[in-house]
Amino acid sequence: EPEVTQTPSHQVTQMGQEVILRCVPISNHLYFYWYRQILGQKVEFLVSFYNNEISEKSEIFDDQFSVERPDGSNFTLKIRSTKLEDSAMYFCASKGGAGANVLTFGAGSRLTVL
Amino acid sequence: AQSVSQHNHHVILSEAASLELGCNYSYGGTVNLFWYVQYPGQHLQLLLKYFSGDPLVKGIKGFEAEFIKSKFSFNLRKPSVQWSDTAEYFCAVNRGTGGFKTIFGAGTRLFVKA
Numbered sequence: 001e002p003e004v005t006q007t008p009s010h011q012v013t014q015m016g017q018e019v020i021l022r023c024v025p026i027s028n029h030l031y032f033y034w035y036r037q038i039l040g041q042k043v044e045f046l047v048s049f050y051n052n053e054i055s056e057k058s059e060i061f062d063d064q065f066s067v068e069r070p071d072g073s074n075f076t077l078k079i080r081s082t083k084l085e086d087s088a089m090y091f092c093a094s095k096g097g098a099g100a101n102v103l104t105f106g107a108g109s110r111l112t113v114l
Numbered sequence: 115a116q117s118v119s120q121h122n123h124h125v126i127l128s129e130a131a132s133l134e135l136g137c138n139y140s141y142g143g144t145v146n147l148f149w150y151v152q153y154p155g156q157h158l159q160l161l162l163k164y165f166s167g168d169p170l171v172k173g174i175k176g177f178e179a180e181f182i183k184s185k186f187s188f189n190l191r192k193p194s195v196q197w198s199d200t201a202e203y204f205c206a207v208n209r210g211t212g213g214f215k216t217i218f219g220a221g222t223r224l225f226v227k228a
Contacts, residue, residue: 033215043158043204043218056215091157093216101146101165101208103216107157 002026004106006092012112016081021109023075023092032075033093033103034067036060043091049075082113116141118205120219127195128227135190135222137205147188148206148216149179158204164188175199197228 005024013019025032034046047057049067066078075094079086089110093103121136139145149161162173169181179190188205205219 035218042220045215045217048215102148102160102163104160105150105158 002104004092004094004104006090006106006109008109009107010110010112012114013082015084015113019079019082019086019111021077021079021090021092021111023077023094023106024073025075025092025094026096026104027073029094029096029104031055031095032067032069033095034077035091035093035105036088037091037108038085038088046077046090079111082111084113087111087113116207116209116217118207118217118219120203120205120222122222123220124223124225126225126227129197130194131226133190133192133195133199133224135203135205135224137188137190137219138186139188139205139207140186141207141209143209145207145209147179147181148208149173149177149188149190150204150206150218151201152204152221153201161190161203195224195226197226200224200226 007022032049035043036046037043045058047061047067048055064080069075089108091108092106095103117140119138147164150158151161152158161177162171162179164171164181172178177192179188181188202221202223204221206216208214208216
């Protein structure tokens, strides 16, 4: 079964540091997403990415966040200057073409900002 | 804007009890509906989905859900729960086809007593 893989599984960083979370979506998928889940809270949409550009983003996804797909396989989420409230589990997800509506999620990257 | 409401935040059941978790969504157009499960320490996994057709859909592990369009509901059911069903359950919705984001409910934590 194809998988979405995420690295690192857990990262601890100091407030103000830059963090890059990496994802390798399923190879023939076209739509890519980042979600986050603060401990004990709901899964929140951050951003969707299609055709090498952001297609939609939430109000959470401010100027501190960016995404890119640098090499056709990795899909990265960068947080430029982390804040305490960025501590969360970050999930990458992907799905196939326009007719495929099921997201496949990665195992998540737990970010702890101290 | 789309939203998803899950009525129960915490549910505690004994093994063999029946389960019904409520989910309502707000969106008047064509929707795709999902239930995801998150076992302790694991990532989100698809339990079942509804795109069209028979409003009663069956998923993995004996779960089923019924789409009632007039009530904007997609409740999850299982006739007899097991201890291994202890997990958090998320109802989710997205619009039609294409790259539209999937919106999640706040989740319901189910604890099944052995």
